[in-house]
Every structure is written in structure tokens, then in C-alpha cells.
Amino acid sequence: MCGDSLVTENRKIEHLKICLERDVSARQISTGFGNIHLIHDSISNIDLNEISTSIKFLGHELSMPLLISPMTGGTPEAKKFNGILSKVAEEMRVAIGVGSVRAALQNPDLRDTYRVIRENAPDVPVISNIGLPQVAKNPDMAFEAVSLLDADAIFIHLNKLQEVVMREGEPTTTGGLQAIEYLIDNLEVPIILKETGAGISREAAETLERIGVKYVDIGGAGGTSFAAVEYYRARNAGDEEKAYLGLSLWDWGIPTVASLIEVSLSTRLEIICSGGVRTGIDAAKAMSLGAKLVGVALPLLRAASDGVKGVKEWMQRFHLLLRSTMFLVGATDISQLRRKPLVVTGFIREWMASRGLDPEVYGRRQ
Numbered sequence: 001m002c003g004d005s006l007v008t009e010n011r012k013i014e015h016l017k018i019c020l021e022r023d024v025s026a027r028q029i030s031t032g033f034g035n036i037h038l039i040h041d042s043i044s045n046i047d048l049n050e051i052s053t054s055i056k057f058l059g060h061e062l063s064m065p066l067l068i069s070p071m072t073g074g075t076p077e078a079k080k081f082n083g084i085l086s087k088v089a090e091e092m093r094v095a096i097g098v099g100s101v102r103a104a105l106q107n108p109d110l111r112d113t114y115r116v117i118r119e120n121a122p123d124v125p126v127i128s129n130i131g132l133p134q135v136a137k138n139p140d141m142a143f144e145a146v147s148l149l150d151a152d153a154i155f156i157h158l159n160k161l162q163e164v165v166m167r168e169g170e171p172t173t174t175g176g177l178q179a180i181e182y183l184i185d186n187l188e189v190p191i192i193l194k195e196t197g198a199g200i201s202r203e204a205a206e207t208l209e210r211i212g213v214k215y216v217d218i219g220g221a222g223g224t225s226f227a228a229v230e231y232y233r234a235r236n237a238g239d240e241e242k243a244y245l246g247l248s249l250w251d252w253g254i255p256t257v258a259s260l261i262e263v264s265l266s267t268r269l270e271i272i273c274s275g276g277v278r279t280g281i282d283a284a285k286a287m288s289l290g291a292k293l294v295g296v297a298l299p300l301l302r303a304a305s306d307g308v309k310g311v312k313e314w315m316q317r318f319h320l321l322l323r324s325t326m327f328l329v330g331a332t333d334i335s336q337l338r339r340k341p342l343v344v345t346g347f348i349r350e351w352m353a354s355r356g357l358d359p360e361v362y363g364r365r366q
């Protein structure tokens, strides 16, 4: 096994262990979902049992607007998690992403730790994953990443925050936009630019749209913090400088709801909303603010510690609350939910005002 591959594998093991055992959530910053208020409708003609939460995504019909966000691969433990999550994805008909496949491209012996996802989930969207720093150096890695999984799309993840704190980080995005343009022209499947907890701004989204990107995952702040994850790794390794950076940048980023609003009001991109999405109510709010679907990572990883049963129970509860919220606002399907009025308060309202965005566009709509 080559040195690079071993380093990547060890890192994956540490990431899983830290995410399962430590508090890695944002502390001083919140997603902003608490500042979004859907309007209760007490009289509309609606039957809970007739509500449909299905959507179409990447040519597949999903039972609800949910993606299991990309997390892992590259180790036996990761294969176990990927196996559990993908079985439930297929059974419940939701989309699933894989963690960065870089380890498998470095060491073909690790391919099965990712392939298990496609084997277990042949009929739902499976999305491959590689980092922007890697494709900036070698765009052709993206072709291998797609064929490894017969993927329906590929996430190119944006993780400046992690790269700057991580001990083996590659804190550069030089050449990234050119690589994205090349891949848009040459890859057969869509690329989805995905943040990993620091959010996508209006300016970044407009640039991406201008060069031809069609999908983003805004991956905002307020959920899992990769500065926190790397803080623990640095502390365990006795690297004081990186531990200092991780602790100081723990809450860095654009809150999930602020990022979702910025991108949905300024572009026509299809948006996956992730970063601290925890319940069916959060999902209903995200849909109403313009998301196509939501992505959830850490809660599903933890649920997967209890096997297929744990993940299914989590998803059933999520679905129940999404449907119940739709009943309360009087939306029989997701397209109706997207048109429901809502009120924006607190720091998200202030955020909108200071970015020149009008919160009343949501309050006035019928």
C-alpha cells in the first residue's frame, strides 16, 4: 500500500471515531431554521393520508426530498456504514452520496468499501465524491470517481475550512474553476458543487452558475463543524497550531438558512440544502425557501451505529414530521409546500437586510 493511501485511510478512521464519540456540532452559530416560521393553516381541505412527499431527482422518483449526505469509505468500518446506509436508501427510496473516493483511486483494494453502495442501491441516485483541490490538480480523477460507482452525478466538495485546519490539508483552490468548467463540458453526469459546513454565498453561486454549474449543495454552518473535527485530531496529535486554528474557526461559515436564501434568491441553481438539517420541520422550511431536497449526515451516521433498524427508524420519524408539517400548513405535495408563505425573524432577517434581500417576498406570497 502506498504512503498517501495509508495516510488517507488513517484519517478516515479518525474522522469516523471523532464524529461518533465527540461533540462536533456548531456551538455559537445556528442554522437559522429557528428564525423561519411557516404559517399555520387551520381550515384548508386536506387529509394527512393523502399527502405526497415524493419528488423527482436525477431521473429517479424519491419517496421524500432526502439525501444521505456523503460521509465515508476507504476502511472496513466505513464499508459497514456504507452497507447499512445504502440498504436503507434503496428500501426507503432516498438519494445517497459517498464520501470522497480519493482513497479508492489511490488504492484499488479499497474500491469495495464504496462499491457496496451501488450494489445495495441500484435504483436510487448514487452520487460520487471528490474534492476540489484534487480535481484542480488532476481533473481526470472525476471520471474514475464516476465509473467506480456507476454514479448518477458527482459531488465536487468545497472544503477550504477543513483544508486550512487539517494537519495534512491542501489549502489551495488554484485552478479549481478551470477544472470545473472542463468537467462540465466533458463528464457525462451532472456535477454538484458541495460545501461541507461553511455555506455558499450569493457571489460564489453566481460565479458557479455563470460557468455552467446547475446544482449546488449549500452545506451551511450550524451542523457538523469540520473545524471541530480537525481540532480534535490536531489535539490528539499534539499539534498546537492546528488545534488553535480548529478551536478559533469552530463556528466559521454562512449559516445554512442564510446561504440557502442567498443562493435561491439570486440564481436558478437546483439546491440541496444541508448542514444541520435535523428534523422534518427543518426539511419543510428548506423546501419552502427553495431547496430541491435536503441532505443529512451526522444524525444518520449515528443512527447507523444501531444498524439498518436505527437508520430506518430515524428516517420514518423524519418523514412523519415532514408530512405532519405539510398537513399543518395545508400543502398536499412538495410543489405546494414551496409556495406557502413564511415569516423570517431574528438574525436571518437582519442578514437578509444587510445583503439587500427582501424578507417580505416570502411573507406576501400566496
Ligand SMILES: Cc1cc2nc3c(=O)[nH]c(=O)nc-3n(C[C@H](O)[C@H](O)[C@H](O)COP(=O)(O)O)c2cc1C
Binding pocket: 015, 016, 019, 069, 070, 071, 072, 098, 099, 100, 129, 155, 157, 194, 195, 196, 197, 219, 222, 223, 224, 274, 275, 276, 277, 295, 296, 297, 298, 299, 301
Ligand atoms: C464522518 C463524516 C465524514 C464526511 N466526509 C465527507 C466527504 O468525504 N465528502 C463530503 O463532501 N462531505 C463529507 N462530510 C460532510 C457531510 O456530507 C455534510 O456536508 C456535513 O456533515 C454537514 O451535514 P450535517 O450537519 O448533517 O452533519 C462528512 C461528514 C461526516 C460527519
